[in-house]
Amino acid sequence: MGFNLFTWWSGKTFGTWLQTLRTGQEVGRDGDGNIYYEGGGKRWVIYATDNDSSRVPPEWHLWLHKTRAEAPSQVPLPVKAWEKPWRPNPTGSAAAELPPGALSAGKARAASPADYNAWTPGS
Template sequence: MGLPFPIFTWWNGSTFGTWLGRRGKTRVGEDALGNLYFEGGTDPNGIPRRWVLYNGATDASRVPPEWFGWLHHQHDAVPDQSLPPARIWEKPAEPNLTGTRAAYRPSGALEAGGHRARSTGDYEAWTPDA
């Protein structure tokens, strides 16, 4: 689409106004997906404002849990400083895949061919006369 497309579309990344609004704000970190996290200014209640600039599509499910907690003031320190390291059995966070080719499709779904396994003998169809 070229250069003008991201200027006007918020769903395809940050708009020009968002980039201008970063002036005077503090960049506090970056996650494994390349999202940038900022803090600066205060809301009417005096709570510091925190926000994310997404690397790619603007999708809230692309914020890892540790950064979600920081964005919503569940902990004050940056996740790299306040949280313990990830355990070896923990899986990395992944975005919501609904609507993509990688989405889960059960065997009876139309996108997966529309054929499901035949019902077994424990199923009895309902009829209005019964």
């Protein structure tokens, strides 16, 4: 049938499937395969994988929340020279960025003048 009757975390639910069938018009797709719809005064996304809102690129986020009237598939956002390409949030994954000296990176922290020095009698 193309929907999940009892779960919402792994695909579209019955309500989303029905809304898409009745009033949904596909507006566009992003690089991850997520499909964006509009209809009945609402906008929504059907995720290509698990339902994870951090996988929605910024330009589509603006459109979904009606901050922007035109969909990125119709009028792309201008790209600034200093902007990096969008990527999903890697926090909590093996691709997470770790600062130098992070214990989870397996490195030792560099010494600091503010480090504790134990007092010894007679010194």
